[in-house]
Amino acid sequence: MYITRRKFLNILTVSTAACATLLAPITTWAAWASKAFNATKLDDAYQNLFGTTTLTASDKIVLKLPKIAENGGAVPVSVKTDLDSVETINIFVKDNPNPLTASFHIPEGTIADISTRIRLAQTSTVTAVINAGGKLHSASQEVKVTIGGCGG
Amino acid sequence: MKVKAKFKNNITSVRLLAKHPMETGRRKNKETGELIPAKYIQELSCEHNGKVVFLAQLGTSVSKHPYFAFAFNGGEKGQTVQLRWNDNTGDVKKVDATIK
Numbered sequence A: 001m002y003i004t005r006r007k008f009l010n011i012l013t014v015s016t017a018a019c020a021t022l023l024a025p026i027t028t029w030a031a032w033a034s035k036a037f038n039a040t041k042l043d044d045a046y047q048n049l050f051g052t053t054t055l056t057a058s059d060k061i062v063l064k065l066p067k068i069a070e071n072g073g074a075v076p077v078s079v080k081t082d083l084d085s086v087e088t089i090n091i092f093v094k095d096n097p098n099p100l101t102a103s104f105h106i107p108e109g110t111i112a113d114i115s116t117r118i119r120l121a122q123t124s125t126v127t128a129v130i131n132a133g134g135k136l137h138s139a140s141q142e143v144k145v146t147i148g149g150c151g152g
Numbered sequence B: 001m002k003v004k005a006k007f008k009n010n011i012t013s014v015r016l017l018a019k020h021p022m023e024t025g026r027r028k029n030k031e032t033g034e035l036i037p038a039k040y041i042q043e044l045s046c047e048h049n050g051k052v053v054f055l056a057q058l059g060t061s062v063s064k065h066p067y068f069a070f071a072f073n074g075g076e077k078g079q080t081v082q083l084r085w086n087d088n089t090g091d092v093k094k095v096d097a098t099i100k
Helices: A005-028 A034-038 A042-050
Strands: A061-064 A075-081 A086-093 A100-105 A113-118 A124-132 A135-145 B002-008 B011-017 B041-048 B051-058 B067-073 B080-087 B092-098
Touching: A034 A042, A034 A100, A042 A086, A042 A100, A042 A124, A061 A124, A061 A135, A075 A086, A075 A124, A086 A113, A100 A113, B002 B080, B002 B092, B011 B080, B041 B067, B051 B067
Parallel strands: none
Antiparallel strands: A061 A075, A075 A113, A086 A100, A086 A124, A100 B051, A113 B067, A124 A135, B002 B011, B011 B067, B041 B051, B041 B080, B080 B092
Protein backbone atom coordinates (compact mmCIF):
# COMPACT_ATOMS: atom_id res chain seq x y z
CA MET A 1 0.00 0.00 0.00
CA TYR A 2 1.28 3.42 -0.93
CA ILE A 3 0.98 6.43 1.30
CA THR A 4 0.67 9.62 -0.68
CA ARG A 5 2.61 12.70 0.37
CA ARG A 6 -0.62 14.44 1.40
CA LYS A 7 -1.77 11.51 3.53
CA PHE A 8 1.61 11.27 5.16
CA LEU A 9 1.53 14.96 6.08
CA ASN A 10 -1.99 14.55 7.47
CA ILE A 11 -0.91 11.67 9.69
CA LEU A 12 2.04 13.71 10.85
CA THR A 13 -0.04 16.70 11.95
CA VAL A 14 -2.67 14.55 13.67
CA SER A 15 -0.13 12.51 15.59
CA THR A 16 1.86 15.54 16.74
CA ALA A 17 -1.35 17.18 17.95
CA ALA A 18 -2.28 14.01 19.83
CA CYS A 19 1.15 13.80 21.41
CA ALA A 20 0.99 17.42 22.50
CA THR A 21 -2.39 16.99 24.19
CA LEU A 22 -1.26 13.80 25.91
CA LEU A 23 1.93 15.37 27.18
CA ALA A 24 0.32 18.56 28.46
CA PRO A 25 -1.05 17.21 31.78
CA ILE A 26 2.20 15.40 32.53
CA THR A 27 4.25 18.58 32.28
CA THR A 28 1.92 20.47 34.62
CA TRP A 29 2.41 17.84 37.33
CA ALA A 30 6.09 17.42 36.77
CA ALA A 31 6.73 18.61 40.30
CA TRP A 32 4.49 16.00 41.89
CA ALA A 33 6.79 13.34 43.31
CA SER A 34 4.89 10.38 41.83
CA LYS A 35 7.60 7.82 42.59
CA ALA A 36 7.68 8.65 46.29
CA PHE A 37 3.89 8.83 46.55
CA ASN A 38 3.43 5.48 44.81
CA ALA A 39 6.04 3.70 46.93
CA THR A 40 4.47 0.97 49.07
CA LYS A 41 7.22 0.67 51.67
CA LEU A 42 8.38 3.34 54.09
CA ASP A 43 12.06 3.03 53.19
CA ASP A 44 11.28 3.17 49.45
CA ALA A 45 9.28 6.35 50.01
CA TYR A 46 12.20 7.91 51.94
CA GLN A 47 14.65 6.84 49.24
CA ASN A 48 12.52 8.21 46.40
CA LEU A 49 11.77 11.52 48.10
CA PHE A 50 15.07 12.32 49.82
CA GLY A 51 17.55 10.01 48.09
CA THR A 52 18.48 8.55 51.47
CA THR A 53 16.88 6.65 54.35
CA THR A 54 19.04 8.12 57.13
CA LEU A 55 17.05 10.38 59.43
CA THR A 56 18.04 12.08 62.65
CA ALA A 57 15.49 12.01 65.45
CA SER A 58 14.96 15.55 66.68
CA ASP A 59 13.30 16.93 69.80
CA LYS A 60 12.76 20.27 68.10
CA ILE A 61 9.81 18.92 66.18
CA VAL A 62 6.44 19.12 67.84
CA LEU A 63 4.20 16.46 66.38
CA LYS A 64 0.64 16.65 67.61
CA LEU A 65 -1.49 13.57 67.11
CA PRO A 66 -4.14 11.77 69.12
CA LYS A 67 -2.94 8.57 70.83
CA ILE A 68 -6.14 6.82 69.93
CA ALA A 69 -8.19 7.57 66.84
CA GLU A 70 -11.74 6.34 66.74
CA ASN A 71 -12.04 7.17 63.08
CA GLY A 72 -9.02 6.33 60.98
CA GLY A 73 -10.52 8.29 58.10
CA ALA A 74 -9.74 11.72 59.49
CA VAL A 75 -6.98 11.98 62.07
CA PRO A 76 -5.95 15.53 62.90
CA VAL A 77 -2.22 16.09 62.78
CA SER A 78 -0.11 19.18 63.25
CA VAL A 79 3.62 19.59 62.82
CA LYS A 80 5.54 22.50 64.25
CA THR A 81 9.24 23.21 64.60
CA ASP A 82 11.61 25.98 65.58
CA LEU A 83 14.42 24.61 63.42
CA ASP A 84 15.98 27.17 61.09
CA SER A 85 15.65 27.28 57.29
CA VAL A 86 12.93 24.67 56.95
CA GLU A 87 12.42 23.63 53.35
CA THR A 88 9.88 20.83 53.49
CA ILE A 89 7.65 19.12 56.03
CA ASN A 90 6.68 15.58 55.11
CA ILE A 91 4.24 13.22 56.77
CA PHE A 92 4.56 9.44 56.53
CA VAL A 93 2.21 6.73 57.80
CA LYS A 94 4.20 3.53 58.08
CA ASP A 95 1.44 0.96 57.63
CA ASN A 96 -0.62 2.69 54.96
CA PRO A 97 -0.67 1.20 51.43
CA ASN A 98 1.31 4.27 50.32
CA PRO A 99 3.26 5.62 53.31
CA LEU A 100 3.95 9.11 51.98
CA THR A 101 0.88 11.11 52.89
CA ALA A 102 1.75 14.71 52.24
CA SER A 103 4.74 16.84 51.45
CA PHE A 104 4.58 20.54 52.30
CA HIS A 105 6.99 23.06 50.85
CA ILE A 106 7.71 25.92 53.20
CA PRO A 107 9.02 28.95 51.31
CA GLU A 108 10.86 31.70 53.15
CA GLY A 109 8.42 33.79 55.14
CA THR A 110 6.05 30.92 55.79
CA ILE A 111 5.90 29.63 59.33
CA ALA A 112 6.90 26.00 59.88
CA ASP A 113 3.63 25.12 61.54
CA ILE A 114 1.01 23.23 59.56
CA SER A 115 -2.08 21.22 60.38
CA THR A 116 -4.09 18.80 58.32
CA ARG A 117 -6.14 15.62 58.57
CA ILE A 118 -4.86 12.28 57.41
CA ARG A 119 -6.11 8.73 56.89
CA LEU A 120 -4.82 5.72 58.75
CA ALA A 121 -5.66 2.30 57.38
CA GLN A 122 -4.75 0.68 60.71
CA THR A 123 -2.79 1.31 63.91
CA SER A 124 0.50 2.73 62.74
CA THR A 125 3.46 4.92 63.49
CA VAL A 126 3.19 8.39 62.00
CA THR A 127 6.47 10.10 61.20
CA ALA A 128 7.08 13.73 60.39
CA VAL A 129 10.29 14.39 58.49
CA ILE A 130 11.55 17.93 58.20
CA ASN A 131 14.20 18.93 55.72
CA ALA A 132 15.94 21.91 57.28
CA GLY A 133 19.25 23.25 56.08
CA GLY A 134 19.91 20.13 54.03
CA LYS A 135 19.45 17.78 57.01
CA LEU A 136 16.60 15.40 57.66
CA HIS A 137 15.03 15.59 61.10
CA SER A 138 12.27 13.28 62.21
CA ALA A 139 9.75 12.73 64.97
CA SER A 140 7.38 9.79 65.32
CA GLN A 141 4.34 8.79 67.27
CA GLU A 142 2.07 5.78 67.25
CA VAL A 143 -1.65 6.19 66.70
CA LYS A 144 -4.03 3.40 67.66
CA VAL A 145 -6.98 3.04 65.37
CA THR A 146 -9.93 1.41 67.08
CA ILE A 147 -12.50 -0.55 65.14
CA GLY A 148 -16.14 0.22 65.63
CA GLY A 149 -15.59 3.74 66.85
CA CYS A 150 -16.58 3.09 70.47
CA GLY A 151 -13.29 4.04 72.01
CA GLY A 152 -10.95 1.45 73.29
CA MET B 1 -13.39 25.25 48.89
CA LYS B 2 -13.89 27.22 52.08
CA VAL B 3 -11.07 29.56 52.99
CA LYS B 4 -10.55 31.78 56.00
CA ALA B 5 -7.56 34.12 56.07
CA LYS B 6 -6.93 36.21 59.14
CA PHE B 7 -4.32 38.88 59.79
CA LYS B 8 -3.02 39.27 63.35
CA ASN B 9 0.32 40.32 64.87
CA ASN B 10 1.88 40.73 61.41
CA ILE B 11 1.05 37.12 60.56
CA THR B 12 -1.57 35.92 58.13
CA SER B 13 -3.03 32.56 59.04
CA VAL B 14 -5.02 30.61 56.52
CA ARG B 15 -7.42 27.77 57.20
CA LEU B 16 -9.09 25.96 54.36
CA LEU B 17 -11.40 23.08 53.70
CA ALA B 18 -11.32 21.71 50.18
CA LYS B 19 -14.41 19.84 49.06
CA HIS B 20 -13.06 16.75 47.40
CA PRO B 21 -13.87 13.01 47.65
CA MET B 22 -10.16 11.97 47.81
CA GLU B 23 -10.89 8.50 46.41
CA THR B 24 -7.92 6.21 46.93
CA GLY B 25 -8.74 3.87 44.06
CA ARG B 26 -8.88 0.95 46.50
CA ARG B 27 -12.48 1.33 47.64
CA LYS B 28 -15.18 -0.85 46.08
CA ASN B 29 -18.66 0.12 45.08
CA LYS B 30 -20.81 -1.87 47.51
CA GLU B 31 -23.55 -2.68 44.97
CA THR B 32 -21.55 -3.60 41.89
CA GLY B 33 -18.29 -4.66 43.53
CA GLU B 34 -16.35 -2.53 41.07
CA LEU B 35 -13.38 -0.48 42.15
CA ILE B 36 -14.05 3.23 42.40
CA PRO B 37 -11.36 4.95 40.34
CA ALA B 38 -8.83 7.08 42.18
CA LYS B 39 -9.57 10.78 42.37
CA TYR B 40 -7.47 12.80 44.75
CA ILE B 41 -5.83 16.19 44.98
CA GLN B 42 -2.18 16.07 44.03
CA GLU B 43 -1.15 19.66 44.50
CA LEU B 44 -2.51 22.56 46.46
CA SER B 45 -0.92 25.96 46.45
CA CYS B 46 -1.51 29.35 47.99
CA GLU B 47 -0.18 32.56 46.48
CA HIS B 48 0.04 35.98 48.01
CA ASN B 49 1.27 39.00 46.04
CA GLY B 50 2.41 36.72 43.23
CA LYS B 51 4.58 34.66 45.59
CA VAL B 52 3.86 31.06 46.53
CA VAL B 53 3.53 30.97 50.31
CA PHE B 54 2.34 27.39 50.67
CA LEU B 55 2.65 24.36 48.44
CA ALA B 56 1.38 20.93 49.37
CA GLN B 57 1.82 17.72 47.45
CA LEU B 58 -0.67 15.12 48.56
CA GLY B 59 -1.09 11.38 48.29
CA THR B 60 -4.16 9.23 48.76
CA SER B 61 -3.89 9.06 52.54
CA VAL B 62 -5.09 12.58 53.14
CA SER B 63 -8.62 12.57 54.51
CA LYS B 64 -11.76 13.20 52.48
CA HIS B 65 -12.51 16.94 52.22
CA PRO B 66 -8.96 17.81 53.24
CA TYR B 67 -8.31 20.46 55.84
CA PHE B 68 -5.17 22.57 56.02
CA ALA B 69 -3.94 25.30 58.29
CA PHE B 70 -0.79 27.30 57.77
CA ALA B 71 0.52 30.81 58.32
CA PHE B 72 2.96 33.21 56.73
CA ASN B 73 4.64 36.46 57.70
CA GLY B 74 3.25 39.68 56.26
CA GLY B 75 0.02 40.22 54.44
CA GLU B 76 -2.48 42.96 55.09
CA LYS B 77 -6.18 43.24 55.75
CA GLY B 78 -8.08 43.56 52.50
CA GLN B 79 -5.47 41.82 50.35
CA THR B 80 -6.29 38.53 48.70
CA VAL B 81 -4.71 35.11 48.72
CA GLN B 82 -5.14 32.88 45.68
CA LEU B 83 -5.67 29.19 46.30
CA ARG B 84 -5.56 26.51 43.69
CA TRP B 85 -5.65 22.74 43.62
CA ASN B 86 -5.41 20.18 40.87
CA ASP B 87 -6.23 16.49 41.15
CA ASN B 88 -5.04 13.38 39.33
CA THR B 89 -7.92 13.52 36.85
CA GLY B 90 -6.98 17.02 35.71
CA ASP B 91 -9.65 18.95 37.60
CA VAL B 92 -8.53 22.35 38.77
CA LYS B 93 -10.17 24.66 41.26
CA LYS B 94 -9.19 28.21 42.03
CA VAL B 95 -10.49 30.34 44.87
CA ASP B 96 -9.56 33.84 45.96
CA ALA B 97 -10.00 34.83 49.58
CA THR B 98 -9.76 38.22 51.24
CA ILE B 99 -7.57 38.57 54.30
CA LYS B 100 -9.64 39.77 57.24
